[in-house]
Amino acid sequence: MxxxxxxxxxxxxxxxxxxxxxxxxxxxxxxxxxxxxxxxxxxxxxxxxxxxxxxxxxxxxxxxxxxxxxxxxxxxxxxxxxxxxxxxxxxxxxxxxxxxxxxxxxxxxxxxxxxxxxxxxxxxxxxxxxxxxxxxxxxxxxxxxxxxxxAGLTSYHAVTGLRHALGKGSTTAVIGVGGLGHLAVQILRATTGSRVLAVDVREDALALADRSGADFGTLVRADTAPVLKARTGGAGVDAVLDFVGTTQTLELAVGVLRPGGELAVVGSGGGRLAVSKPGVLPPGFRLSLPFWxxxxxxxxxxxxxxxxxxxxxxxxxxxxxxxxxxxxxxxxxxxxxxxxxx
Ligand code: NAD
Ligand code: ZN
Ligand code: ZN
Missing domain, CATH: 3.90.180.10 (Medium-chain alcohol dehydrogenases, catalytic domain)
Known part of the structure; x- marks a missing residue:
């Protein structure tokens, strides 16, 4: 081919x-x-x-x-x-x-x-x-x-990079539960103490997230950020793994991260995120672009x-x-x- x-x-x-x-x-x-x-x-x-x-x-x-x-x-x-x-x-x-x-x-x-x-x-x-x-x-x-x-190695490398932030009681959001994302959910469950919230635009991807061990799944909608935050008691998530990488998903990630939270952008969606201080990014925000x-x-x-x-x-x-x-x-x-x- x-x-x-x-x-x-x-x-x-x-x-x-x-x-x-x-x-x-x-x-x-x-x-x-x-x-x-x-x-x-x-x-x-x-x-x-x-x-x-x-x-x-x-x-x-x-x-x-x-x-x-x-x-x-x-x-x-x-x-x-x-x-x-x-x-x-x-x-x-x-x-x-x-x-x-x-x-x-x-x-x-x-x-x-x-x-x-x-x-x-x-x-x-x-x-x-x-x-x-x-x-x-x-x-x-x-x-x-x-x-x-x-799919396995890239997800594993991305989770490894976040591991310092993912102790017991932590929460991770996984955006895009496709080839990489469904393995990321399983790797998070197998190697960290983190709870997993899954986000996708497809119902069948959320069903796969559920079978992969996610604690909660939601479709992308106007109120996805507050829905996810409510699942953490209002504080926000410790980490986001974005397997899409569009401006929409990057903004969703910033909207749900708690202070000191970390975003790993894996998806090659070409989206943009503006960095400014002061600005909308949470204090202590960390960003990584793991590759393979x-x-x-x-x-x-x-x-x-x-x-x-x-x-x-x-x-x-x-x-x-x-x-x-x-x-x-x-x-x-x-x-x-x-x-x-x-
Ligand atoms: P995939 O098509 O199997 O999965 C993508 C998932 O994202 C699907 O379930 C889809 O429904 C969902 N999705 C699409 N738009 C969405 C949105 N706006 N919000 C929420 N969910 C959405 O893709 P894949 O093979 O898992 O690859 C995912 C991304 O990671 C691709 O962009 C790919 O190029 C990239 N990638 C990066 C690396 C790296 O090293 N950084 C390695 C491999 C793949
Ligand atoms: Zn690939
Ligand atoms: Zn070399």
Whole structure:
């Protein structure tokens, strides 16, 4: 499923099966998640992203190692793995520490990872530059493992960044309970003492939030902020995870945060928030823009899934039906994560 021209939809195409050289690893894809970011990439204007065309989409990938280059280390053919998706330069301090998501040379690269400027997992095979991008999954089903590499990891990284604020008795609002949001609700429940209030524009997303362990859910309406505040006894919430990121949701977040509260903006909705002091932001307001997650965190998310503490709600599509899956995601008709199986 390849992107060949900016402004045109991706299309299925035949390409040669890659041969691993050097330290490269060839993975036979078992499942690939479809992320809302794929829609942002497909819809990008020419020049908006540093990626060179064409490339194969798919940055949430799980599969089995099919072949190894002569210089690979630490993995064997047949191992089942999930891909750590953000591929940095591989040599800076950040990459060295497993934090490719914050690679110092990010601006000089023509890619942000698998399926983001480099060939990704919406294919039968994906070529991985180094075994360091692979995390073992053993017998975890592929449809469960693939979404962990972004929907799970990004949510986990965002929650980890907020953890200092989320002790027992705290409350977190989660805005947008889709692929990422429904895992964020479960990760909050599994790793923090926080109560969870869920917000979405869809009834079925609120039902998913409820099944994921949220304490309360509400549709976005004119009075959403007071409705949420009332659930905290009037004080406001300790943290907001915004998986939408429009001006509307950012303003909702500011409207429900208590003093000293923290907003993590994960969604790429392009909204704006004005910073001024004095102004409307609560005193002590903190803001973060977490991006994806670290390699050690991916191993922790896989362990959480294997323990049964988190479960991905998936909708299955064969890879040949990728255009239909994309259309459904765009229409807001996917529950949890759409997973493509070649
Ligand atoms: P998704 O489409 O699966 O889920 C989005 C959810 O938000 C849906 O349930 C939708 O109904 C809900 N929603 C839409 N508009 C809303 C509104 N105004 N108020 C409340 N809810 C609303 O998307 P996803 O794959 O979970 O991705 C979520 C966002 O996170 C996207 O913008 C994506 O690009 C971004 N993202 C960021 C990172 C990162 O590292 N920062 C990583 C992955 C995805
Ligand atoms: Zn993504
Ligand atoms: Zn780097």
């Amino acid at each position: 390849r992107l060949t021209a900016w402004g045109e939809p991706p299309a299925l195409a035949e390409v040669e099966r890659p041969v691993p050289r050097g330290a490269e690893v060839l993975v036979r894809v078992e499942a690939t998640g479809l992320c809302h970011s794929d829609l942002h990439v497909m819809g990008a204007a020419a020049g908006a992203l540093p990626y060179r065309l064409p490339f194969t989409l798919g940055h949430e990938v799980a599969g089995r190692i099919a072949a190894l280059g002569p210089d690979t280390d630490g993995v064997r053919a047949g191992d089942r793995v999930v891909l750590y998706g953000p591929w940095g330069c591989g040599t800076c301090d950040r990459c060295d520490a497993g934090r490719d998501n914050y690679c110092d040379r990010r601006d000089t690269l023509a890619w942000h990872g698998a399926g983001l400027g480099r060939d990704g997992g919406m294919a039968e095979y994906v070529l991985v530059p180094s075994a360091r991008h692979l995390v073992p999954i053993d017998d975890l089903p592929a449809d469960q493992a693939a979404p962990l590499s972004d 997650g670290t390699r050690p965190e991916l191993a922790e998310v896989v362990a959480l899934a294997r323990s049964g503490a988190i479960h991905v709600e998936t909708e299955y599509f064969p890879l040949s039906a990728a255009p239909e899956a994309i259309a459904r995601l765009r229409q807001g008709r996917v529950r949890g994560r759409a997973v493509l199986v070649p």
